[in-house]
Amino acid sequence: MSPAPAPPPASVGPPPPRPAVFLAWPRPAQLALALLLGLAILLLAFHSYSYSRWGSQPTQLEPGAVLAYRTDLNEASHAEFLQLPGVGESLADRLEDYRDEHGRFHRVEDLAEVRGVGPSTLKRLRSWVVVSSEKFAEDAHPSMDSGKPPRSSGAAPGPAKKAGKKGDSLAGPIDINRATLAQLQQLPDIGPRRAQAIVAERTKRPFLAVDELRRVPGIGAKRLETLRPFVTVGSEQVRMVDQ
Known part of the structure; x- marks a missing residue:
């Protein structure tokens, strides 16, 4: 009799996975790291607040210092x-x-x-x-x-001249729908900023009455009454001339 054949070798599967090993920091180290991160965040927040609050403020002048720009x-x-x-x-x-x-x-x-x-x-x-x-x-x-006092002219200094009121030089009410920026700036309480705002508002829609100046930002009831004697719109001006 011939010898029996040898059994086939048993198949070897993949090795079992090793359990994951996590190297955790000790709890005191974790607390120290969290504390350091918290302090860093607080320092950044304080720096940002300080810059926004004081960064744009002018420095303090030394006594007797002269500014190059004012x-x-x-x-x-x-x-x-x-x-x-x-x-x-x-x-x-x-x-x-x-x-x-x-x-x-x-x-x-x-x-x-x-x-x-x-x-x-x-x-x-x-x-x-x-x-x-x-x-x-x-x-x-x-x-x-240089700190040297100016020469005296021998005449006693007169009283300080007080700033004059605007509107006194106007010959009559100006038409707020046709006035130029320069003319609008002759009105009391109206400077370059408000004159531009009046022009921008009338470009959207012409003023039908003086009261519509309230549409302009910065012109409230009190300022409107200040302006009223000095302004008009076209139709109101025609009525004034006819009378």
Whole structure:
């Protein structure tokens, strides 16, 4: 008899998977890491808040220091007013309102006529601001910045001239539907910003009556009554001439 054939070798399957081993940090290390992450987040938040709150504020002046650049009260924008020390949104609005009403600042001392600007505020702002006429005078006489007092002309200084009211030079009411930007800026309480707003509003739809100036942002009931004697619309002007 022939020998029986050898049985086939048993098939070998894949080895069983090894159990996953997770190397967990000790709990004290986890707490320390969480604390460090929390502190980093707090520092970033504080830095962002500090930059947004104080980053745009001007630095403090050393006593006797002379600024190379000062803000012109007659040319400054709302954002430039906000760069002045102690000037927030409300005071910046009042500075613009004063300039719109009076046409311009004639002297830095005119700031005292703005509501909310007292002696201490005026003293703080004096080193940061200038008006156009004063700026030109300093350019023509740079020695004034050296601290030397100007020569006396022998005449006693006269009283300070107060800023004049706008609207006095108008020959009659102006048609708000036809007036140019320059003509609108002759009105009391109207400066470049509000004059442009009036033009933008009448471009959308012409004014049918003076009362429709209330459509313009920044012109409320009080400002409308200030403007009423100086403005008209075409149809109202015709009636006034006929009478």
